[in-house]
Amino acid sequence: MKKRKKFITISFLIIQTAFLFIVHSAFALEKKKVAILNFVPNNVPASYANVVRDITEVRLYKTNAFDILERNRIETILREQGFEQTGCTDTGCAVELGKMLSVDMVVLGSVNKLAKFTITLKFIGVREGSVMYADSEIADVEGVIESSINLLANRSAEGILNLTQGPVKVPAKPSPPENKTMAGYYFRGIIPGLAQHYSDRYVKAAFFGIGFLAGGAYFGYSIYNWSDKRNIYENEDYAGLTEAEQQVLHDKNYDATQKAFRQANIALGIFAGIYLLNWIDVLFLSKPDFSSNTPGILHYNDGVNNIYFSFNLNDNSINEYYNEINCNVKIGISF
Known part of the structure; x- marks a missing residue:
């Protein structure tokens, strides 16, 4: 009888420990809810920084490490609270804004242009009230900006996961498609x-x-x-x-x-x-057309003050974001 009670007790403790471990793992693997604010433009038009911000949002989402709060939702909540995100570039402001949005982290970013373009990201922990992770990437404007954002997003996701869950390797993105002939x-x-x-x-x-x-x-x-x-x-x-x-x-x-x-x-x-x-x-x-198999390129022309983002939606990596429409698109902004 004593042996039986002892066996039941030990079994109960094992089951309880396993249950607590599963619950702890479930919370540990929970994605961090993130709000990405408008990027600060330095020596570039604000419209250019907005495009870079939107591309960054997509790339961070594709890492599968974050629960991204959409731009429209951010603007709606802030408008209801009577809060303007314009000029919110410091940690204190980001923490206050993050509490309003009920997110775990707020991302502050900037696009800077000297000889080349530099994109910076800072992840502000709302509960911690401090910078949890910061990184930057330098890129030439023609054809490199998107891949640079992609690298930056992957490193950021890996850095945040390492801080919150221990060493984790974010799966590498597929290499760019080969230049087919x-x-x-x-x-x-x-x-x-x-x-x-x-x-x-x-x-x-x-x-x-x-x-x-x-x-x-x-x-x-x-x-x-x-x-x-x-x-x-x-x-x-x-x-x-x-x-x-x-x-x-x-x-x-x-x-x-x-x-x-x-x-x-x-x-x-x-x-x-x-x-x-x-x-x-x-x-x-099955004869294909390899005449336009280049991925999206973000362009900025200082001389005539315009921005355009061109891409071919036949490219598989772009198709994921634009609903599999097969056409060539060129979006331009002039000012």
């Missing part, structure tokens, strides 16, 4: 399926790739089978057989050889047919 496309057409994969036709790539391998295996087996049957036919052993039995064996081996030969021809036809269909598809059906 028509020469590379046609070269890969030599092996069925590779050209289709190169042009992102993955279903066709699987069909031609598997078909080519299966057809090749069937053709190889058919050649082996025909060679084996022909060897038996050409080296018939008639020892101990009557003339009638020899004729029956000869006819049987001859028929088997002919059947294997026809099977090899059929296999060759299937194999060649798949290869021919592959080239028809490569030349006429």
